[in-house]
Amino acid sequence: MRVDKRRRDVPEAHDELLSVREQAVGSRGRAERLRTVADDARPAFYALKRGGWRDYITLLHPPYTLWHLSYVVLGAALAPTVRYDRLAATLLAFFLAVGVSAHALDELNGRPLQTRIPRPALIGLGISGLAGAIVIGVIGVVFASPWLLAFVAFGAFIAPAYSLEWFRGRFHSDFWFAFAWGVFPFLAAYYASAERFGLSALVGATAVFALSLAQRTLSRRVRALRRRARSFEGRILYADGVVEDIDGTWALAVDERALMLIGAAISGLSLAALLARV
DSSP: OOEEEOOTTSOHHHHHHHHHHHHHHTHHHHHHHOOOOTTTSOSSTTOOOSSTHHHHHHHTOHHHHHHHHHHHHHHHHHSSSOOHHHHHHHHHHHIIIIIIIIHHHHHHTTOTTOOOOOHHHHHHHHHHHHHHHHHHHHHHHHHTOTTHHHHHHHHHHHHHHHHTTHHHHTTSSHHHHHIIIIIHHHHHHHHHHHSSOOHHHHHHHHHHHHHHHHHHHHHHHHHHHHHHOOOOOOEEEOTTSEEEEOOHHHHHHHHHHHHHHHHHHHHHHHHHHHHTTO
């Protein structure tokens, strides 16, 4: 990104001469201002260099997985009673279902992260991760509450339905993202500890839904720019005379910084809420 200071006392005639000069440069000059990004840009700001073990780390979407697991911690922390054994089991179940299975199936469906993980490995991770989460959920049904079966059934359905875009992508929407990866883990952890829902569950679920929509809004634009944009061209002239070139850094910096900061804030708040119960 380049920022220049344009003098405000420069005559307008100079601008006209500059415009004529730019026109004379023609397409070659415009081409030099283009920043092609599709060939060399990472598919996500947290993506590592492609190949080997790094692909498996990238597959986990580390900051987003931590974000969604924070909802599990927050749900348990807001419950009237915190049962730490159930919280640990719920965290493991959602790590397997979301961090491993859903992300593996999502990569299987179109390679959005452009990893080199073999297709059979992605299928294996998708199935084994979901199966592990279901087993943990069934154990919870047996030893905790039979009503947890509803959470197990929903999780077993929504992970592949969202990631593989079943039913023509009906479940791959903003609403289902916010509900499945925000409200669902929050309420599951809350109920696993409390075995009932209170007012704090309703208020917390509403807040988590809004936060998840904010995440979806920011990440959608970032994904589109990183994975689909071919070039950036243009500039901004501010009222004080500053001219700023529009490039890939300019287009991505604010949204990605906001995603990192909000994710860190959610993780910190969830941990603080849990520590307050100790």
